[in-house]
Amino acid sequence: MKWYSLLFLLLSDYASCRIINNVRLVDHTSYMINVITQTMHNVEKMGWCNLKLPDYTLQINENILLAPFRGSVRYTNGFVSSIQHVDIIQSTVQQNWRYNASAESTHTATVSGTMRLHDVAVGFDVIGHLQGDNKEYHYTAVYVHPLITYAFTIIRDVFTEALSVTVVGTVPRTVRTAEFRPKDNTSDIFLQTFDSFNVSASGMLAWANDVFQPITLNVVKKEIPFPSICYNCAT
Numbered sequence: 607m608k609w610y611s612l613l614f615l616l617l618s619d620y621a622s623c624r625i626i627n628n629v630r631l632v633d634h635t636s637y638m639i640n641v642i643t644q645t646m647h648n649v650e651k652m653g654w655c656n657l658k659l660p661d662y663t664l665q666i667n668e669n670i671l672l673a674p675f676r677g678s679v680r681y682t683n684g685f686v687s688s689i690q691h692v693d694i695i696q697s698t699v700q701q702n703w704r705y706n707a708s709a710e711s712t713h714t715a716t717v718s719g720t721m722r723l724h725d726v727a728v729g730f731d732v733i734g735h736l737q738g739d740n741k742e743y744h745y746t747a748v749y750v751h752p753l754i755t756y757a758f759t760i761i762r763d764v765f766t767e768a769l770s771v772t773v774v775g776t777v778p779r780t781v782r783t784a785e786f787r788p789k790d791n792t793s794d795i796f797l798q799t800f801d802s803f804n805v806s807a808s809g810m811l812a813w814a815n816d817v818f819q820p821i822t823l824n825v826v827k828k829e830i831p832f833p834s835i836c837y838n839c840a841t
């Protein structure tokens with residue numbers, strides 16, 4: 607491909623780690639939108655239930671309506687049952703060209719963009735114990751997590767054409783109440799101590815590497831071709 611030699615001449619004038627401006631990817635915006643859309647399509651095809659949450663155990667040690675309660679409650683088998691809405695923040699969709707002499711890939715073109723998941727419904731099995739009786743209490747709990755964001759970056763080595771992907775999640779601290787079933791005086795105690803952020807955040811952050819990253823890597827390698835490159839073109 608002829609642009610390689612042109613690009614090499616151009617790049618070799620640059621000091622390390624400069625951002626390169628004269629080369630552009632054609633329509634990186636559509637590319638990023640298509641990659642994220644296809645990723646989520648593949649996740650949905652597998653089933654949202656593959657978005658799992660690790661077990662979380664909460665120690666209870668507090669006074670509720672002046673009565674002391676001690677015990678523990680375990681949230682287990684957590685998974686997503688539905689996602690209300692997925693979108694991409696348009697202003698985050700960007701392309702970058704970099705020359706970095708100390709990196710393994712010295713010349714890279716990256717496309718990045720941030721996806722938002724809105725109103726993610728999460729369900730758990732709940733197993734609780736209270737000090738002072740020998741019972742094990744069983745419930746299910748469901749709550750709706752308002753917002754999770756994932757920043758995707760597709761990195762292409764300009765010379766070898768090797769592709770890699772990074773995904774970084776952010777879970778804003780919000781606390782939502784849950785609905786317990788069945789509902790009784792003990793589930794009300796567990797509900798008082800429920801903290802949706804503590805129960806879910808680490809698992810939601812882990813989806814970035816455990817779920818989205820490998821699926822997106824497969825999408826960019828096999829399903830959606832990287833944008834073509836325009837040298838010395840009008841923006």
Ligand SMILES: *[C@@H]1O[C@H](CO)[C@@H](O)[C@H](O)[C@H]1NC(C)=O
Binds near residue numbers: 623706707708709710
């Ligand atoms: C260049 O690459 C090195 C090695 O991977 C990395 O530590 C450094 O942060 C990179 N510099 C820039 C500006 O990206």
Ligand SMILES: *[C@@H]1O[C@H](CO)[C@@H](O)[C@H](O)[C@H]1NC(C)=O
Binds near residue numbers: 792795
């Ligand atoms: C719940 O109600 C039952 C029956 O009314 C009572 O025996 C039990 O002590 C109550 N449990 C708690 C944790 O308040």
Ligand SMILES: *[C@@H]1O[C@H](CO)[C@@H](O)[C@H](O)[C@H]1NC(C)=O
Binds near residue numbers: 800801
């Ligand atoms: C949630 O985690 C924070 C930080 O680790 C902690 O301070 C807080 O007490 C936890 N909340 C519950 C209900 O466990």
